[in-house]
Amino acid sequence: MRFQRSLLMSFFRQCKDRTLVFAQNVGPLLFIRELFSNPATTGAPWPxxxxxxxxxxxxxxxxxxxxxxxxxxxxxxxxxxxxxxxxxxxxxxxxxxxxxxxxxxxxxxxxxxxxxxxxxxxxxxxxxxxxxxxxxxxxxxxxxxxxxxxxxxxxxxxxxxxxxxxxxxxxxxxxxxxxxxxxxxxxxxxxxxxxxxxxxxxxxxxx
Ligand SMILES: C[S@@+](CC[C@H](N)C(=O)[O-])C[C@H]1O[C@@H](n2cnc3c(N)ncnc32)[C@H](O)[C@@H]1O
Known part of the structure; x- marks a missing residue:
């Protein structure tokens, strides 16, 4: 049971890490992040x-x-x-x-x-x-x-x-x-x- 739980945790951790890496390399996602932090200078809802x-x-x-x-x-x-x-x-x-x-x-x-x-x-x-x-x-x-x-x-x-x-x-x-x-x-x-x-x-x- 403990083994299954740690396997599941490790799977979720890997998914989270991979999602973060993916997001850092996808222009539109970075753009939207910028839009939320600096709406006036980003100035557009989408690239x-x-x-x-x-x-x-x-x-x-x-x-x-x-x-x-x-x-x-x-x-x-x-x-x-x-x-x-x-x-x-x-x-x-x-x-x-x-x-x-x-x-x-x-x-x-x-x-x-x-x-x-x-x-x-x-x-x-x-x-x-x-x-x-x-x-x-x-x-x-x-x-x-x-x-x-x-x-x-x-x-x-x-x-x-x-x-x-x-x-x-x-x-x-x-x-x-x-x-x-x-x-x-x-x-x-x-x-x-x-x-x-x-x-x-x-x-x-x-x-
Ligand atoms: C409308 S968006 C550009 C969209 C771009 N053509 C694209 O496809 O992603 C405006 C961009 O201007 C940048 N920007 C705003 N003010 C700026 C400034 N004073 N100096 C340099 N870049 C600036 C923003 O960070 C943003 O990336």
């Missing part, structure tokens, strides 16, 4: 869909030699779409401020430069001499405190003073984008209806 990733990447012109900075990469759906779109890994710089998602991104994309940082501090790790061709942002500008979003966006003009592409997604399906529309030149937009919830991808030109 971006493949369709949203493809639409964001498609807005990126391929070619060029400058850096493409992805801000708020989360689980890496947009990152993967950028690679699939033909962006060379050496041109990508991935920025994520959640420690858990940063570690996940490092494991998922060992070939990329992934930085654990706040997008508000880009100037600290991107030297002024580096040319930036594009900023691809999943930063939840609408759910962040207004001042924090302003601080992040106001940097983008300094990061890419000579004109660069900016792609941002938003759950606001129409109307101007707070922080962006008054600053940058609108180029194009598309809606990813299959995303949860549907999202609009907006392309701007900086500078």
């Amino acid at each position: 971006s869909s493949r369709q949203l990733g493809i639409k964001m990447a498609a807005a990126m012109p391929v070619g060029g030699s400058g850096l493409i900075v992805e801000l708020g990469a989360g689980t890496g759906v947009v990152t993967q779409a950028l690679l699939d779109h033909g962006v060379e890994p050496e041109r990508l710089l991935i920025v994520e401020r959640s420690q858990v998602l940063f570690e996940y991104l490092q494991k998922r994309f060992p070939q990329l430069r992934v930085v654990l940082a706040d997008a508000a501090d880009c100037r600290d790790f991107i030297p002024a001499s580096i040319k930036i061709d594009a900023i691809v942002s999943s930063i939840p500008l609408r759910s962040l405190p207004f001042e924090d979003a302003e601080t992040i966006v106001s940097q983008w003009c300094k990061l890419a003073p000579h004109g660069a592409w900016l792609v941002q997604f938003t759950y606001a399906l129409w109307g101007p984008l707070r922080h962006l529309s008054s600053r940058f030149a609108f180029q194009d937009s598309a809606i990813a209806w299959l995303n949860f919830p549907p999202a609009r991808v907006v392309l701007f030109k900086i500078g």
Whole structure:
């Protein structure tokens, strides 16, 4: 009887350990954990869909030699779409401020430069001499405190003073984008209806 009980306990312990290991390697589960601990900075109920990733990447012109900075990469759906779109890994710089998602991104994309940082501090790790061709942002500008979003966006003009592409997604399906529309030149937009919830991808030109 005692032997059976200890066998059962050991089985449950193993199940628990394996479930924990599994959860640490599954992007959507980590994302949901982040959502509960930091709802405003996570800013979405679920990771971006493949369709949203493809639409964001498609807005990126391929070619060029400058850096493409992805801000708020989360689980890496947009990152993967950028690679699939033909962006060379050496041109990508991935920025994520959640420690858990940063570690996940490092494991998922060992070939990329992934930085654990706040997008508000880009100037600290991107030297002024580096040319930036594009900023691809999943930063939840609408759910962040207004001042924090302003601080992040106001940097983008300094990061890419000579004109660069900016792609941002938003759950606001129409109307101007707070922080962006008054600053940058609108180029194009598309809606990813299959995303949860549907999202609009907006392309701007900086500078
Ligand atoms: C809407 S989610 C990104 C979804 C992502 N495309 C995916 O598929 O998982 C926003 C992400 O931005 C990150 N984030 C929010 N504020 C940030 C900041 N100031 N700097 C860097 N990352 C930030 C969050 O941690 C979160 O991973």
